[in-house]
Amino acid sequence: MSFWRQTAALVRAQTRSETRTGEVLLVVLPFGAAALFVIPMAVGADSALLQRVGPGLFWMVVLLFGIVVTQRRTAHPSGARSDLLRMLAVDPAARFTATAVVNWALLIAFEIVVGLVMIVLYDPVLTGWAWLVLVVPLSAAGLALVGTLAGSIADGAGVRTTLVPLLVLPVAIPLLLAAAQATEGLRLGTGILRWVLLLAITDLVLAIAGVLTARPLEESDS
Amino acid sequence: MSPLAELDGVGVRRPNALILRDVSLTLAPGEAVALFGANGSGKTTLLRVLATLTAPTSGAGRVLERTLGSPSVEEVRPRIGLVGHEPALFEALTLAENLRLVARLTGSGDPAGTAAGALEAVGLAGASGRLAADCSNGMRRRSDFARLLITRPDLLLLDEAHVGLDASASDLVERLVGATLAAGGAAVIVSHERERVAALTTRRLLLDDGTLGAA
Numbered sequence: 454m455s456f457w458r459q460t461a462a463l464v465r466a467q468t469r470s471e472t473r474t475g476e477v478l479l480v481v482l483p484f485g486a487a488a489l490f491v492i493p494m495a496v497g498a499d500s501a502l503l504q505r506v507g508p509g510l511f512w513m514v515v516l517l518f519g520i521v522v523t524q525r526r527t528a529h530p531s532g533a534r535s536d537l538l539r540m541l542a543v544d545p546a547a548r549f550t551a552t553a554v555v556n557w558a559l560l561i562a563f564e565i566v567v568g569l570v571m572i573v574l575y576d577p578v579l580t581g582w583a584w585l586v587l588v589v590p591l592s593a594a595g596l597a598l599v600g601t602l603a604g605s606i607a608d609g610a611g612v613r614t615t616l617v618p619l620l621v622l623p624v625a626i627p628l629l630l631a632a633a634q635a636t637e638g639l640r641l642g643t644g645i646l647r648w649v650l651l652l653a654i655t656d657l658v659l660a661i662a663g664v665l666t667a668r669p670l671e672e673s674d675s
Numbered sequence: 676m677s678p679l680a681e682l683d684g685v686g687v688r689r690p691n692a693l694i695l696r697d698v699s700l701t702l703a704p705g706e707a708v709a710l711f712g713a714n715g716s717g718k719t720t721l722l723r724v725l726a727t728l729t730a731p732t733s734g735a736g737r738v739l740e741r742t743l744g745s746p747s748v749e750e751v752r753p754r755i756g757l758v759g760h761e762p763a764l765f766e767a768l769t770l771a772e773n774l775r776l777v778a779r780l781t782g783s784g785d786p787a788g789t790a791a792g793a794l795e796a797v798g799l800a801g802a803s804g805r806l807a808a809d810c811s812n813g814m815r816r817r818s819d820f821a822r823l824l825i826t827r828p829d830l831l832l833l834d835e836a837h838v839g840l841d842a843s844a845s846d847l848v849e850r851l852v853g854a855t856l857a858a859g860g861a862a863v864i865v866s867h868e869r870e871r872v873a874a875l876t877t878r879r880l881l882l883d884d885g886t887l888g889a890a
Contacts (some may be wrong), residue, residue, distance in 0.1 A: 454782045462779040470767035473806075536728055537763035540752045541780045541826075 456547050463551030477522050477559055485518040485563060486570045493574055507575025508636035515564055516629045522563060523556055523600020524617045545667035549601060556597035564589050579639040588635045591652035595628040598659035605670045628655055676704050679830050679861045680725055684734035687720050694720045696885040702861040707852055709872040710865045711890050712882035718865045721882060722832045725863060726757040739830060753781060756828030760835055762815035764807035770794060770818050771803035777822050793821035797847055812839040820847050831855045831862040837871055849875055
């Protein structure tokens with residue numbers, strides 16, 4: 454069976470599981486939105502300050518809660534289910550890709566909802582909103598890829614809870630810096646193409662690394 | 676006819692323990708072997724070696740004409756049916772969805788029909804829409820057996836085959852083993868129910884602290 458058919462079958466199953474349980478979005482999303490809600494209470498009603506810091510706080514929330522999303526989602530199937538996929542000769546790269554794709558979709562949904570909350574609460578002034586059509590999916594893809602990759606590495610090491618954030622953070626920070634710089638550029642009306650390219654290149658490198666390491670990481674987990 | 680599996684002095688060592696010691700075993704087509712042994716004697720590890728999921732740390736072996744520990748074992752894994760202690764089901768999917776996933780991943784042209792037929796064969800047609808998480812242990816085991824009806828393995832590996840099964844489901848184990856042997860396959864059945872397994876198998880073996888001998 455082809456790589457893409459395997460990936461599609463796994464995406465379908467994972468999406469169905471996620472929509473049925475709502476485990477990630479229903480648990481994580483309210484806390485992400487609440488975090489954005491709490492900050493203005495601490496800062497006070499300084500609307501100029503809130504307008505300025507809003508996008509940066511948004512990306513900080515995305516980073517922190519994005520790690521939680523990927524950590525929960527990339528928990529590999531338990532022993533028997535993982536064995537089943539191996540016995541069905543599912544390509545480990547297809548498993549990686551499917552998990553990353555579902556993480557990506559969830560993170561985009563997370564970014565959109567939390568982004569709307571940020572716009573309502575902080576009223577940021579952004580020019581060139583159309584760029585967000587690129588920035589949001591690219592930043593979500595980077596977080597999804599790095600989270601999925603870190604999950605695979607941590608499973609092999611058997612120390613998921615502590616290791617995933619440690620692996621995700623160093624790679625996620627440049628991603629979020631690029632995303633934050635891009636939105637800052639939109640606020641100031643300066644060019645953001647280089648930041649978008651940085652996001653795209655980071656995503657590409659992470660995708661290649663994830664696909665290439667999927668098999669050795671799966672075998673090391675046995 | 677070449678054997679379906681051959682182990683020659685296979686050992687499996689973990690950091691703090693030697694799980695299997697110098698295990699040699701040949702499985703010929705049409706042969707069913709009962710595997711007995713106390714808890715922790717290495718039965719599950721031996722099944723995982725035969726399933727190609729655990730590579731030997733010493734000795735050598737071949738399963739379905741592929742050398743254990745080589746990348747080529749992946750090609751024959753779909754021809755091996757492993758049912759472990761824990762049912763291999765995705766909890767948030769229904770029984771039918773679980774089996775449709777298996778059917779899709781094995782390249783079935785009609786995943787829905789294949790899954791429905793398998794569930795019907797194991798007596799779970801009425802529960803096809805039930806989430807795996809909401810099923811009893813016996814139903815989950817039956818669903819695992821339904822998966823084997825889809826994959827039709829040449830090498831059947833059943834770990835604690837009769838645990839949690841009622842009489843009719845036990846008959847299902849017998850039918851599965853019978854069908855596999857009739858098609859020229861082989862089976863290894865781990866069970867604590869000696870009498871029940873004795874009727875199914877042609878050879879009885881005992882694993883004692885990782886060492887294989889006649890039961």
